[in-house]
Amino acid sequence: MQKEKNIAIIGSGLVGSLLAIYLKKRGHSVTVFDRRQDVRTVEFSGRSINLAMSNRGWSSLRKVGIEEEIRKLALPLDKRALHVNNTPLYFQKYGKEGEAIYSISRGILNRKMIDLAEEAGVVFKFEEKVWDIKLPEAKIYTGESEKGVWQEYQFDIVFGADGAFSRVRHKMQRQSRFNYSQNFIDVGYKELTIPANEDGSHKLDPTSFHIWPRGEFMLIAMPNLNGSFTCTLFLPFEGEVSFESIKSEEQAEQFFSTYFPDIMQDISNLMRDFFKNPTSAMVTMKCFPWTYWDKVALVGDSAHAIVPFYGQGMNAGFEDILVLDNLIEEYEDDWERIFKEYQSSRKPNADAIAELSYRNFIEMSSKTANPAFILRKKIEKHFAEKHPDIWVPLYSRVTFSDKPYAEALAIGDRQRAIMDEVMKLQNVDKIWDSLEVENYILEALNKTAKV
Amino acid sequence: MQKEKNIAIIGSGLVGSLLAIYLKKRGHSVTVFDRRQDVRTVEFSGRSINLAMSNRGWSSLRKVGIEEEIRKLALPLDKRALHVNNTPLYFQKYGKEGEAIYSISRGILNRKMIDLAEEAGVVFKFEEKVWDIKLPEAKIYTGESEKGVWQEYQFDIVFGADGAFSRVRHKMQRQSRFNYSQNFIDVGYKELTIPANEDGSHKLDPTSFHIWPRGEFMLIAMPNLNGSFTCTLFLPFEGEVSFESIKSEEQAEQFFSTYFPDIMQDISNLMRDFFKNPTSAMVTMKCFPWTYWDKVALVGDSAHAIVPFYGQGMNAGFEDILVLDNLIEEYEDDWERIFKEYQSSRKPNADAIAELSYRNFIEMSSKTANPAFILRKKIEKHFAEKHPDIWVPLYSRVTFSDKPYAEALAIGDRQRAIMDEVMKLQNVDKIWDSLEVENYILEALNKTAKV
Structure with a gap:
């Protein structure tokens, strides 16, 4: 059991609420600050993409015992339905039998998560704006306005769960040797x-x-x-x-x-x-480091905001919390070690899902309706079904497994190189399910495995 | 002649001072703000790399009539002297006869530039800290502290020349769709x-x-x-x-x-x-856009900070001002157009010199003493001397010409690919000045020109 700490979480979004539940259940005193109104008391804003909960999200909910509650709010989707003009509706299965992503409304989920956190004993302070933070001391300053009177709070640990435009990160960003990038897509x-x-x-x-x-x-x-x-x-x-x-x-x-x-x-x-409804922009945000001594850590979008085209933003943020909790189990009161391991193990995976999400932006809009692309997916699926032990499609590895994103990216790149060659085979559209193609892929896999 | 504007420049460093001289000579009212003390009244800080003024720097000083004054402060260096242990001192000429970079102390140069700006009629406000700026209105706010009482100033145009950690850019950065990155080297x-x-x-x-x-x-x-x-x-x-x-x-x-x-x-x-003396960090900073309507523009390090390994930081910043002034001549009172053209023409060049500077960091420390690298430079030099019209070495194009940095980068990459192949020729260390090698390069140039 860890020694009880007095912990502040900035941001009552999905990741902040989940972290609050985890920490409360480990016996800490937890206060969540949010500059906005309680989401349970406001109408939805009309600027939200529905969420696609997948394996990593469910794993993170399961460990803290709230998976079943959340399942009730979600609808399973086991396939894509492609609407192409002048073409009959076309379906693509996402994975194997029983594998699905789950559609869930951001607003409904967030309200439920806050309810669950409150039931667990977390204190929420809505409409309290954090303007400054003293990183080495874990002190935060809140008030009506940036130039008004501020109240000082002393905590043991502060988590930034305040999203892509995080105020906590903003403060870290002004240190020397803090790497940072934000890139908007057009x-x-x-x-x-x-x-x-x-x-x-x-x-x-x-x-x-x-x-x-x-x-x-x-x-x-x-x-x-x-x-x-x-x-x-x-x-x-x-x-x-x-x-x-x-x-x-x-x-x-x-x-x-x-x-x-x-x-x-x-x-x-x-x-x-x-x-x-408003028109919203999309950004990929990367930064490093994510932590400051044993005092401050960033989680979710505040550490790694990604474009939404792989449906992994929330899943990646939830997985941060699962990883943190596993490290808490391992290192107990050594928060400095917990934070160090958290950022070094998590950063390559956050970079990988950022890259995969950006690539999917290109793929989804321009390629999903393309016959060569559809053939390619068909060949891959056919091969994967015959050899499930040596070929897990990239999408499945990201969506239906807990394997690290960085591993998925690396293996996906190898698979892509092989499929690029397969697509050059003569008459591939006719022989796509032949033994010849199958052997070609087996041989290619054999070769790259040796590299 | 442009209509007189009331212009603020934030930052009294090298680029800010040069811009002030240019704008004053065009008849504008110019006020320069700096949060620090007048550099003419303080001891130097012990954290400055000497500057290497080269062609772009001189061109920018020449147009505004202060080249000769500055030459008096500089020492020409026409070669590298390589100190390798257990090896005699080895010299590498930088360019052709008469080509040199000029060593100049940052502090001495900055003091002189401020003197010259003051003589021209520019007003300097030292130790006045800018805390906020209203971009659409070109209003700036100064005061003792961020939370203290602020004074408001109304200008027609505000330039951010306040360096890699620019307060002006910081404000622009909080807009949606503003791209930004800062990457420190280790x-x-x-x-x-x-x-x-x-x-x-x-x-x-x-x-x-x-x-x-x-x-x-x-x-x-x-x-x-x-x-x-x-x-x-x-x-x-x-x-x-x-x-x-x-x-x-x-x-x-x-x-x-x-x-x-x-x-x-x-x-x-x-x-x-x-x-x-302190240990300082080095950063590559990129951002876009650089301007806001016809109201605000970033120049020098505030728009594009680079690592110092090509000696082009100041030169690139000075060239910003030269480019701006050329656009002022072309578009006169159409400041929106001036700013648009400035950022769109300048951005690719700033990105290119950032890349070249980063690569030179690798090259200077690890390769300059390497025999293969020295041979490579010797072959290039030999060929360039025989064919000065078709082979300008990358370093010369960056340092001794006004050709765009982006062009230098592209041509440099083509040259590098050719030299990679040349270095694979058999016995190249023996036949490096032979007709065979010369013809090989000529042929390769011929081929890539057609691509």
Whole structure:
């Protein structure tokens, strides 16, 4: 058992709430600060992409005993449904039988996590803004405004769980030798909704992750428990077809009818959301170090914000907490060691999922509808099914396993090199499921294994 | 002639002062703010690497009519002097006859630039700290402390010339879609001094840039007008031979006598400096955009800080000002256009010199003493002398020309690929000046030109 510490967590989002539950259950005194209102008392903002909980997320919830509670809020999706104009709906299974990602609303999940943390005895201080932090002393300063009167709090340990634009990291960033980068992509996103049928049922298959890939842009839709779908439109900020180019209702209607004719029945809803909801930006943020002595540590987006195209942002953040807790078990009261091991083991994995997420941004929008890409996936799947012990597809390794992201990236790169060669084989579209192709891959695997 | 504007420049360093002179001569009202004391009234800090003024720097001083004044403060260096243990001193010419870089003390230069700006009519406000800036309004806020009472100033245009840790950029950085990165290298530096002989003469050749390459670390020395040399020791922060590993006087003496026996006569001086002067970090900082409407622009290190290994930091910053002034001539009162063109033309060049400087960090410390590297340079030089119209060495293009850095990087990469192949030729160390090698390079150039 660890010695009880007085711990502050800045940020009551998903990762902050989960960390609070873990620490409380280990016997610490835990206070969570958030500059915003209690999410349980506000209407949702219309700027959230639905979450896709997968293996790492569930593992992290399971260890602290709240997996079953959360499962009740989620819908399993075992496949992609591809909406390509003038082509029948096409399905791609995500993994093996029984493997699925789980659609869950960010707002609903966050409210539940805070409820669970409060039940465990965590204290929440909402609408209390942290303006400064003394890193070596674990002191934080809160107040109405940056220039107003501040209140000082003394803690033993402070965690920054305050997201991509973290105030805690902001303070760490002003140290010498702190590495940092933030890179925005030129594509923005907007939340739209497809309402339920009148009888409360879903208008599209509720066991699929729906994608309308359109080259430079795409629409996705994930089901909610109430029969609606939360859609996200990913579209360049500027350019020929872009958020900038859609200013009037006419332009919006033209846009939806041209590119998304199969959901035109909900056009009035889509149009209202389009002009009501904000357009948001997406950023990849990396930094190092993540910790300061045994006093301060960053978790989740404040340490590693990624673009959402692998559905791993929350899962990676939850896994941070699982890793931290495993280290707490190992090193008990040696917080300096816990923090050192946490950042050195976690950083390469955070970098890897950042890279994979960025690559998926390219892949999802421009390649999912491409026949060569579909063939490639088919060959890979066929081979993986025959040789599950030597070929785990990259997506499965990221989504349905607990293997380190960095390992997934490295193995994925090797697989990609092999598939690049396979796709050059003569008549590969005809012989894709032949013994010849299978042996080719086996031989290639054999060769690279020796390198 | 432009309409007179009321312009603030934040930062009275080299680039800020030069910009002030340019803008004043164009008829604007110019106020320079600096949070620090007037550099003319303080002792130097012992944390400065001597500067190497080269072609771009001189061009920028020439256009505003202050080149000759500054030349008086500088010493020409036309070659490297390589100090390798157990090997005679070896010299490498930098360029063609008459080409040289110029050693100049940062402190002396900065004092002179401020004098010249004041003579031109620029107003300086030292020890006035800028804490905030309203970007769309070009308003700045100064005061004793961040939380104290602030004074508001309204300007037409504000320039951030406040260095790698710019407060102006810091404000821009909090906008959405602002890209930013800071990456520290694991090597630090410390200023040391080799004093003049008693008769005021230099102890080492004063027309050379002296290097003691030692693999993981190195020492450099550049002459001053007063007979002394400003040395810079570049050494890893941590590791076997590192700043961290040299704690006692004994360890320092051991270090200098092992690695730098030829300057042991000055050991007492070196040791005193070693323990008196701070150890500084080096960072590559990139960001974008550099401007906000027609209101705010970043120049010099605040827009693009680089590691010092190509001696181009100041030169690149001065060139920013030259480019800005050329655009002012072209677009007159259209400041929005001026700023747009400035950032879009300058950004790729800033990225290129950042990359080249980082590569030189690797090259200078680990390769300059390497026989294969010396042979390679010899072959390149030989070929360049015979074919000066088709082969300008990378170093010369960066240092002795006004050609864009991005072009230098691209052409340098092509040359490198060719030289990689040349170095694989059989017996190249024997036939390096043969017609065979010459023709090989000519043919390779011919081929890549067609790509």
